[in-house]
Amino acid sequence: MKKINVKEAVGMTLCHDITEIIPGGFKGAKFLKGHIIREDDVEVLLSLGKENIYIWEEDENFVHENDAAEFIRKQVMGNGMSASEVREGKINFVAEYDGLYKINTELLNKINSIGEIIIASKFNNIPVKKGETVAATRIIPLRIEKKQLEELEEIMKDNVLMEIKRINQDLKIGIITTGNEIFYGRIKDKAREALGEKLGKYGVTNIVQVFMPDKKEKITAKIKELTDDTDIILCTGGMSIDPDDVTPDAIKESGCEMVTYGTPVLPGAMFLLGYVKEKVIMGLPGGVVFSKNSVFDLLLPRILAGDIITKKDIIEMGHGGLLS
Numbered sequence: 661m662k663k664i665n666v667k668e669a670v671g672m673t674l675c676h677d678i679t680e681i682i683p684g685g686f687k688g689a690k691f692l693k694g695h696i697i698r699e700d701d702v703e704v705l706l707s708l709g710k711e712n713i714y715i716w717e718e719d720e721n722f723v724h725e726n727d728a729a730e731f732i733r734k735q736v737m738g739n740g741m742s743a744s745e746v747r748e749g750k751i752n753f754v755a756e757y758d759g760l761y762k763i764n765t766e767l768l769n770k771i772n773s774i775g776e777i778i779i780a781s782k783f784n785n786i787p788v789k790k791g792e793t794v795a796a797t798r799i800i801p802l803r804i805e806k807k808q809l810e811e812l813e814e815i816m817k818d819n820v821l822m823e824i825k826r827i828n829q830d831l832k833i834g835i836i837t838t839g840n841e842i843f844y845g846r847i848k849d850k851a852r853e854a855l856g857e858k859l860g861k862y863g864v865t866n867i868v869q870v871f872m873p874d875k876k877e878k879i880t881a882k883i884k885e886l887t888d889d890t891d892i893i894l895c896t897g898g899m900s901i902d903p904d905d906v907t908p909d910a911i912k913e914s915g916c917e918m919v920t921y922g923t924p925v926l927p928g929a930m931f932l933l934g935y936v937k938e939k940v941i942m943g944l945p946g947g948v949v950f951s952k953n954s955v956f957d958l959l960l961p962r963i964l965a966g967d968i969i970t971k972k973d974i975i976e977m978g979h980g981g982l983l984s
Contacts, residue, residue, distance in 0.1 A: 675716030677748040725749030740824025760965040825965040829863040834890035839897040879910035899945040924978030928955025
């Protein structure tokens, strides 16, 4: 690139966008890359604080910021995403449908360590809406060495940086509500309504509910029965350490492959998660069911999108796990 005084630049072509910022108002490109400078542009450029501008000079070792942004897009944009037009060397990545945003944070850190390439992203494993911007990229200067883009290409070989996973709205949910006080009609169940609202937020409406007394063998039998007819089983009630609370033991004896009983998340310390015949089973204490935000709310979109949750996933939730 060659620096030219604006008063001597009439007839020359801008090699980058020039931004105008009006406090509390407009922020965007006043002049776009490729604009041929006219006489009446000079005063405008000076008012923007531009005494000098850059004119592009070809150099086989460097790539212009807009071309670099397009190269980065081709390398990193995954399924379920679209890209904005390049503006001032920047591209936004947008969700094409409602779903779960996934980003490989280890890979992201490698890319942001290259030097002059940046990718800014939303947090991993969050639900997003169609049209929502989930990440953006640009290079720091107006041009970048080709070797940095080649390093990015090498990092991305056989890797996926980010994608939007669809929520499976066709899943069938089985709710097993335990507790003598509900089974015998002493109090009214409120878990179905609360869980229906949480599931309905993701378009999941195929829900069946059964009521069981505090009898371990009966709860275990019902779990086994529902594993043949549902995709996800939610057990509510009987999840604490009271002598009448037998739900955790009933789940364990159903053939459940336990992932965790207990999480470093509040609300959610007594949450249980496991798998039975590749079906998901969760034990939900009352604080999880009726809290606005709990470990269940964090994991639900991941499970609905088909993620297999591991013990490592649970352990890592402690960072940021204090929800209320």
